[in-house]
Amino acid sequence: MNLLTLSNVSKAYAGVPALTGVALTIAPGEIHALMGENGAGKSTLIKILAGVVAPDEAEIAIDGRAVTIDDPEAAFAHGLRFIHQELNTVPTLSVAENIFLGRSYPRRIGGLIDWRRLAAMAREALGRLGISHIDPRAGMGRLGTGDRMLVNISAAFLDTANADARLYVMDEPTAALTGAEAERLFSVLRAIRESGRSVIYVSHRLDEVMHLCDRVTVLRDGEAIATRPIAGTSQNDIIRMMIGRQVDQAYPHALAAPRDDAALAVRDLEGGAVGPLSFELRKGEIVGIAGLAGAGQSDVLKLLMRAEKVHRGTILIDGKAELPGGLAGAWRSRLAYVPRERRSEGLVLTRPIAENITLAHLGRFSRGGAFLARGREKAIATARGEEVRLKARGLRQLCYELSGGNQQKVVFARALSVEPKVLLLDEPTRGVDVGAKFDIYSLIRVWSARGMAVLVASSDFPELIGMCDRIMVMRAGKIATVLEAAGLSEEELLGHCYGAGAPRDAPGTSGREARQ
Structure with missing residues (x-):
């Protein structure tokens, strides 16, 4: 008997189908991958299962018994636990308080909160992931992104000893984790599988899915295309099911060679714990920045x-000094930036797509410095949206309604709308599916062929090797060496990140270990 059976799950937004007749079965004691391009319907399906979104139609059964899940409390009561891709934490509360969000706090006689027991239980939940460096009493806002994700995950495992926790639904749980942290999580998931409980594992990382999961279900355009056992299924098979075509290469070929003249020249740049740095980017060149966590990428x-505050140094763009005015001056100098955290740093989620695309340069669309020229704004937003292959209901759609990949495309569209001379990218494809990745890579190739220089910081070493002309390796805030990407292996790049003589089998030998 299946632990979970979903049948005929359908949902439309404003008449546009998000899911159409989707069926999914989860067996007891299995880790089941759910894959698909951004916008395929994965998030909608998870939200229906969590009781956050009401389906137009759906049949849900647990242990063969029909159930109704119409709110998060019902999902929790049926033993479903959710770990979402976007961090659901309160920075003003402690780690322990965040772990207990939505749960009753332990109480003393008389009803007072037992803070000591609260911290002890939170420490136990963290310990299930092998986490000892996070103090349950610490403020959540003081933690880095990776540690906040670990706390988020630990909250779901607070009651792993409780038989009521039957099914864990995890949406991109390793997106902000190092290789070692991810492996600890995998160990916990395998233990959950051995106990007879199950996991729905949503990820764009094919290597994780092949390494961890028992079966995979692929969604495409809101429909369940197939469910296959991982054994006997190749990565290319999954990609073909996801995007409906064969991808012959992971990284598109360069369309033109870099030019000789410099688009960006940096001299003795210092700020914070970084520097001094001196380097150049030629027009049309793509340069990567690699390093271990905390190296300063x-x-x-x-x-x-x-x-961030620059203590000293010179930045020249096309041989001219960067314009004053901080961030606004950088944009006016035609530097463009795609930040690492698209939701918190790159988008105003409650505003429409068009406004987000033109946000960095509203002066270009103003009349007399006071009124926006909506027609011109719409024309630019439409052109850039088409260029990045944005999938949306229209330019007035709010950004929080978009899938992660399409949110990232909005951030790219804004960066390209200034026709940048230099494009700065920080983890540009994190949490993005394989089809959207190829779209982004192709876009970078097209713009670099036009003469735009690209500087990309990424912990995805194959991405750096596949897309870059050169790679700068950083250690302790300084450029340790610069490598030609052609012919470079991931192991060699990692060795340079550890320093001269570093062992090739050092802990965390995947590129993800370099994640900040």
Whole structure:
């Protein structure tokens, strides 16, 4: 008997189908991958299962018995636990309080909160993931992105000893984790499988799915295309099911060679714990930044955009000094930036697509400096939206309604709307499906062929090797070496990140270990 059976699940938004007759079965004691391009319907299906979104039609059965899940409390009561891709944390509360969100706090006699027991139970939940470096009493807002995700995950495992927790639904849980952290999570998931409970695992990382899961169900355009056992299914098979075509290559070929003249020249740049840095990017060149966690990759981009304070140094764009005015001056100098955290740093989620695309340069669409020229704004937003292959109901759709991949495309559309001379990218394809990744890579190739220089910080080492002309390796806030990407292996790049003589089998030998 199946632990979970979903039948005829359908949902439309404003007449546009998001899911059409989807069926899914989860057996006891299995890790079941749910895959599909951004916008395929994965998030909608999860929200229906969580009781957050009401389906137009759906039949849900647990242990063969029909149930109704019309709110999150009902989902919890039926033993369903959810870990979402976007962090659901309260920065002003402690780690322990965040772990207990939505649950009753332990109480002393008389009804007072037992803070000591609360911290002890939170520490136990963290311990199930092998986490000892996070203090349950620490403020959540003081943690980095990876640690906040670990707390988010730990909350779902607070009651793993409770038989009522039957099915864990995880949406991109490793997106902000290092390789070692991800492996600890996988160990916990395998233990859950051995106990007879199950996991729905949503991920764009094919290597994780092949390594961890028992079966995979692929959604495409709101329909369930197929369910296959992982054994006997190749990565290419899954890609073909996801996008409806064969992808012959992961990274598109360069369309033109870099030019000789410099688009960006940096001299003795210092800020925070980074620097001094000196380097150049030629027009049409794609240069990567690699390094272990904390090496300063993201900080370099923020310094160039003046999003962080520059202590000293010179930034020249086309041989001219960057315009004053901080972040606004950088945009006016035609530097463009795609930040790592698209939801918190890259988008105004409650505003329409068109406004987000033109947000960085409203002056171009103003009349007399006071009124927006909506027609011109719409024309630019339409052109850029088409260029990035944005999938949406229209330019007035609010950004929070979009899938993660389409949100990222909106951020790219805004960056390209200034026709940048230099494009700065921080983890540009994190949490993006294979089809959207190829769209983004193709877009970068087209614009670099026009002469735009690209500087990309990424913990995806194959991405850096596949897309870049050169790769700068950072250690302790400084550029340690610069490598030609052609012919470079992932192992060699990782070795340079660890420093001269670093062992090739050092802990965390995947590119993800470099994630900040």
